[in-house]
Amino acid sequence: MKTLVIVAHPNLDQSRVNKAWMNRLQQEENVTVHNLYAQYPTFEIDAEKEQQLLLEHDRIVLQFPFYWYSTPALLKQWQDVVLAYGFAYGSEGNKLHGKEFMLAISSGGPAEAYQAGGYNRYSMSELTRPLQATANLSGMHFLPSFLLQGMMKLTEERLQESTEAFAAYVTNPTLHN
Ligand SMILES: Cc1cc2nc3c(=O)[nH]c(=O)nc-3n(C[C@H](O)[C@H](O)[C@H](O)COP(=O)(O)O)c2cc1C
Incomplete structure (x- = not known):
């Protein structure tokens, strides 16, 4: 797999969570870490190269900080140009069929804010619906998301714990559900 x-x-230089997660995953065999902003600082995404990368892998993880209840802009651009007609959807667009798809998201707001009655009102499952629908349309199996929430109260210890848990989950999601 x-x-x-x-x-x-x-801005990975100033990141706590995503930088720690990324560095940790780089130690894993069978995991390719693809740093999108480093690869495409001018947003000119090479769609063919990205599609080739997707074809070479069985499990696709999108890892990002939650920005305005969504993905950072370059990841939206990636979706728009890479998940093309005839590749990800359409009558012959079956290239992603059967792959696993997972989100790994850090959010400033704490978990309790993301529910009915909380200050962000909606759950992470509700807010990630467009990505769930994308996985669905392209025939991928949407796995439970990996989350780390509440940056104000994030201790070094909790970050380390999450980083190890993330590496374990990404490499073997079935053990965790
Ligand atoms: C432009 C911008 C938008 C953000 N939008 C949200 C948001 O909608 N919800 C939220 O909980 N946190 C939001 N945040 C906070 C980030 O999600 C948080 O700082 C990030 O996940 C921390 O991860 P890092 O240490 O890897 O940077 C936002 C931050 C920025 C800079």
Whole structure:
């Protein structure tokens, strides 16, 4: 099982979570870490190259900080140009069929804010519906998301714990559900 982790963070130098997650995953065999903003600083995504990468892997992970209840802009651009007609959808667009698809998201707001009655009102499952629908349309199996939430109260210890848990989950999601 080969896993591709697409990391989309516009400022990894100042990141705590995504940088730690990314560095940890680089130690894993059978995991390809793909740093999207480093690869495409001018947003000119090479769609063919990205599609080739997807074809070479069985499990696709999108890793990103939650920005305005969604993905950072480059990851949206990636979806728009890479998940093309005839590749990801359409009558012959079956290239992603059967792959596993997972989100790994850090959010500033804490978990309790993401529910009915919380200050962000909606759950992460509700807010990630467009990506769930994308996985569905392209025939991928949507796995439970890996989340780390609440940056204000994030201790070094909790970050380390999450980083190890992330590496374990990404390489073997079935053990964790
Ligand atoms: C432009 C921008 C938009 C953000 N939008 C949200 C948001 O909608 N919800 C949220 O919980 N946090 C939001 N945040 C906070 C980030 O999600 C948080 O800083 C990030 O996940 C921390 O990860 P890092 O240490 O890898 O940077 C936003 C931050 C920025 C800079």
